[in-house]
Amino acid sequence: MKVAKFGGSSVASSEQIKKVGSIIADDPDRKFVVVSAPGKRFSDDVKITDLLIELDELAGESKDYQYKITEIMKRFSEIVEELKVSKTVLDDIENTIYSTLNSEWTGQMKTDGLKSIGEDSSAKIVSEYLKTQGLNAQYLNPKDAGIIVSNEPGNAQVLQESYAKLYNMREKDGVCVIPGFFGYTNDSQLMTFPRGGSDITGSIVAAGVRADLYENFTDVDSVYVVDPRVIENPEEVTKLTYKEMRELSYSGFGVFHDEALMPAFQAEIPVCIKNTNNPANSGTMIVSEKDPKTRCVVGIAADTGFSNLYVSKYLMNRELGFGRRLLQILEEEGISFEHAPSGIDNMSVIIRDNQLNAEKELNVINRIKSELKPETISIDYGFAMIMVVGEGMMNAVGIAEKSTAAFAEANISIEMINQGSSEVSVMFGIRKDKLNLAIKALYNKFFQ
Ligand SMILES: Nc1ncnc2c1ncn2[C@@H]1O[C@H](COP(=O)(O)OP(=O)(O)O)[C@@H](O)[C@H]1O
Ligand SMILES: N[C@@H](CC(=O)OP(=O)(O)O)C(=O)O
Incomplete structure (x- = not known):
């Protein structure tokens, strides 16, 4: 059983989501799918999460925010129409935006509620799309999945009790699509992880369901020895340890969240970073023990x-x-x-x-x-x-x-x-x- 997490770049457009669909259909072991909010389609594009943060700021300052909702809904409409999934998903997304804006939540609680809509909508769209491809798929909310977190808005941490609850999800039928980036406190308050936190959800789910592998799909073939935006075509890293990856992530490698290593590490679940645009490439494995054949400096x-x-x-x-x-x-x-x-x-x-x-x-x-x-x-x-x-x-x-x-x-x-x-x-x-x-x-x- 595998957990496959798809980052913002992998769900940024209908074209990308079709690739996600093929990757899931290709391997029946990919039972748990965690998705981010649609990310950037090109370098100057704006991530849905950032649009939702802008919406929250406008609403917080009592400024006109209608145009921001239109901008957000336009992104989702394009994806839904091009994937030819039911338009009821769009009504659901729009209703969630308005009900969150009009909710009793205030301050950071409302911010977190709005921020979560990117991942939540993405999971609904992807599960509907998988159904149109003949897969038995279902959307699974983090509360129903059992992701219980601390009361720290925008900076939540998973609570240990989540893991036993998540283990029961193994019994679910078909492919479960879970939105990344957020969980719920014991008193049902929605809380987001730090930015980039869908990687954390993937790791928590992998540890909870005792997956054989946590696959993290992104837009590069592997982890490279340096940021590929600074050095052109740098050397690829084929294997590295959890400790090394945590250190590299914390110090600037944006490809995987540093807080996503611990759940997988503790449950001894190997992590593989792979490319949605080139899934045949073996990617980078993150494991417990240093392979003596690998370089000392990774x-x-x-x-x-x-x-x-x-x-x-x-x-x-x-x-x-x-x-x-x-x-x-x-x-x-x-x-x-x-x-x-x-x-x-x-x-x-x-x-x-x-x-x-x-x-x-x-x-x-x-x-x-x-x-x-x-x-x-x-x-x-x-x-x-x-x-x-x-x-x-x-x-x-x-x-x-x-x-x-x-x-x-x-x-x-x-x-x-x-x-x-x-x-x-x-x-x-x-x-x-x-x-x-x-x-x-x-x-x-x-x-x-
Ligand atoms: N050392 C590195 N190896 C690979 N990618 C890196 C590295 N450092 C930074 N990156 C950047 O991380 C990006 C992938 O992370 P991110 O944008 O969060 O992806 P996703 O949308 O899949 O969550 C790559 O496009 C790459 O530019
Ligand atoms: N969408 C959230 C969480 C996340 O993990 O996104 P991405 O997979 O695009 O890094 C953010 O932008 O922070």
Whole structure:
């Protein structure tokens, strides 16, 4: 039994959904199908999820939103008409939009309700389409499937009790099409996962039904060693471990959500990344154990949008609790951090820009000044982080040396290195304008 998840690019148009239909019909083991909302059909296109977020914003500001509903319904109408499925699906989608807008839900609950409509509608359309192709298919709502989540709007996490409920879904007849991206709390409140979270649903379903394989269908032939938008035709990765993939996903590989690894990992379900446009290609397998035949370094991931909070104070090393108090100030201001490399008399805290705003920044600086009395304090923007990832790399000689040589040869100054105790990655902090140059330099060093 397999779980097949189809991302936004795989359900973006009727043409793509027909490919999804063939892939499902080709293998009777594909019993559970998880779908995203229609994504981009071309680079400047807008994802349905983003249109729904815009609708929520307009409604929240009491602005005219009718044109946004028209835009959303136009996308769905095109798909439904071209697939020749019953138009009752369209009425259902429109009614769901209006009933959510007019519901008693407020704030983030309403936002989540609207955001979920993309995936929900997609699942209804795909299940209807599969029926027209002679398959015994049914739409399965996440509540009926048993996906129970924490009460964290836009950031939900699955609750353990979901898995036993999902196991019972094995008994269902035919192909079950489940919308990705959302679940329900124990008191029936709809909550979405973080953005890109349909991958998480797929993994939860795979773990719950004890699938033999979780197939994640997207628009590339495999996971590549670097982002293919930065390096043309990079090397494909045929196999990597859950740990490696989590590290790469968290650090910038947009192809698979980092939070989607844990459910599959815990239930020991192998994951395969495959291409809807080229399903015959074997794709990338994600497994528990490192294959000794694979390279030590499996990938280079990178991301921008980081700031460096730098604090220095002479004899910081002798001031008991300095680091803890600094991090506690951040915690109390609701700011999470990524890395915290330190020296004898200084400490840097790397923070994602989306964690900061002018007010929080001012509070943090004032509090650190008054509570920790540093000599220097600054927040420096415009950082990028690059991760060189590979399980077992800490036992291999020369990885850091090879990386730093690549930076030196490309004349890029390294602002920060963090190896930590992780056995899977080494992180380099550089100025963001040098990012693509740095990725190319590392790619050439490790993979050319
Ligand atoms: N290292 C990588 N390997 C493969 N794809 C990557 C990598 N880094 C970023 N990507 C991007 O991830 C995209 C697929 O993810 P996403 O857009 O979320 O797909 P989906 O619509 O299937 O959910 C690819 O088109 C590719 O541009
Ligand atoms: N549609 C949601 C969830 C998702 O997983 O989408 P995609 O498969 O297009 O990454 C989003 O855009 O966040």
